[in-house]
Amino acid sequence: MLRREFHGELRWHERGETRRRGHRPDLGGRLPDGTVLPMEVELTHKSPARLDAVLALHAEWIANGTSPAVMYVCSDRDLACRVREGGEARGLSVERGTLRVELLDAIRMQATKSADLASPEWHLNRVSV
Numbered sequence: 001m002l003r004r005e006f007h008g009e010l011r012w013h014e015r016g017e018t019r020r021r022g023h024r025p026d027l028g029g030r031l032p033d034g035t036v037l038p039m040e041v042e043l044t045h046k047s048p049a050r051l052d053a054v055l056a057l058h059a060e061w062i063a064n065g066t067s068p069a070v071m072y073v074c075s076d077r078d079l080a081c082r083v084r085e086g087g088e089a090r091g092l093s094v095e096r097g098t099l100r101v102e103l104l105d106a107i108r109m110q111a112t113k114s115a116d117l118a119s120p121e122w123h124l125n126r127v128s129v
Contacts (some may be wrong), residue, residue, distance in 0.1 A: 005066045006038055012053040019050075023057060027109050029071070042083060043075045043104070050071040051086050061097050071100040073107055 025038035038058065044056070058070040070092065074080040075121045080101045084094065092099035 006036070006061070008057045008060070008092060010050065010053040010057060012047075012049040014038060014047050014049050025070070031068075035068055037071055039071045039073065041073045041104075042079050045079060045082070048082075048086070051082065052090070055083075055086050055090045055092065058087075059092055061093070069098045069100060071102070072105050073102050075104050076104065 006028065007022065007024050010019075011018055011022050026041045027039040029037045029039055031037055038061070040054065040058075058067070061067045062069065064121070070082045070087075072080070072087075074083060080103060084099070084101050087099040087101075094100065
């Protein structure tokens with residue numbers, strides 16, 4: 001479960017009006033040192049303004065020490081590029097380690113490979129999704 005610190009309010013302008021919505025990351029992963037890393041799973045394209053609002057919130061959490069970075073798992077390369085470019089505009093950087101962007105297919109392959117290495121019986125019980 002994500003800590004309370006990982007709850008914020010987004011505010012962005014779209015179609016001539018100001019929109020507001022509460023936001024929490026989709027997932028949190030615990031790093032070896034115990035730090036929680038917020039993760040966003042982007043399967044659909046948000047409006048540029050809304051994506052910017054989410055990235056701004058993560059930049060704020062990183063700046064105030066709530067999190068060390070953010071990880072995005074994106075459904076396609078176009079979306080991954082949008083996240084990377086938007087993150088850079090907000091001061092987040094792959095090079096500095098404050099932004100990680102992965103494709104969903106790559107995460108699926110890593111998870112399957114890890115499961116295969118962990119348990120030979122996995123092959124018998126795995127269900128295709």
